[in-house]
Amino acid sequence: MxxxxxxxxxxxxxxxxxxxxxxxxxxxxxxxxxxxxxxxxxxxxxxxxxxxxxxxxxxxxxxxxxEAKPAKEEGLPPGAVPIVGGLARLVENMEQSLTLPTATTFRTVPIKLLEENRELINEYLARKLAGKVSFTHILAFAAVKALEHVPALRNTFTVYEGKPYRVVPEHVNLGIAVDVQRKDGSRTLLVPNIKAAETMDFPTF
Structure with a gap:
């Protein structure tokens, strides 16, 4: 241009x-x-x-x-319901995430081998009466292994008394948001936290 x-x-x-x-x-x-x-x-x-x-x-x-004028403060709209408990913490984390610098990259990878391996694992588990493995299990475990190969990706950032710090965690605690249906039919997100995920083998994970 x-x-x-x-x-x-x-x-x-x-x-x-x-x-x-x-x-x-x-x-x-x-x-x-x-x-x-x-x-x-x-x-x-x-x-x-x-x-x-x-x-x-x-x-x-x-x-x-x-020329900009401050927005006029208004009261809560009708139907507003306070968010409390675990959902309030989820909202807080989501708000904080908006201030974090992020970088996005896309990769196209073949998944036929992943699908075949999942079928083999589930056939084995069916004979052992040990449930099933989902794609989420495999991908999440792969993410944990990737963090072992690139440990710098585990680091976080914080500010204490006005000074920036890089935080190197001792373990990988993995949280995965899961869409769950409640008894009343409504849906919510639960985030189970897998502590020290890098210390687990696949069956334990």
Missing amino acids: SLGTKVPEEWPVSDRSAAFGPNVWLIDEMYREYLAHPEAVSDSWREFFSDYRPQGVRALQLVTAE
């Missing part, structure tokens, strides 16, 4: 997406920064935004820090 490219004043979102592709979000973010603090962006960006008008189907609603 050339920053010297000028855009028409009425540029529909579909056209912007076609022109900029997956970078359209970057254009929008830089434009917000340009409106709030023009001096914070480079000369090439300032030239690009001099006649940039992100209007059309999904026009950006842009305001500077000086």
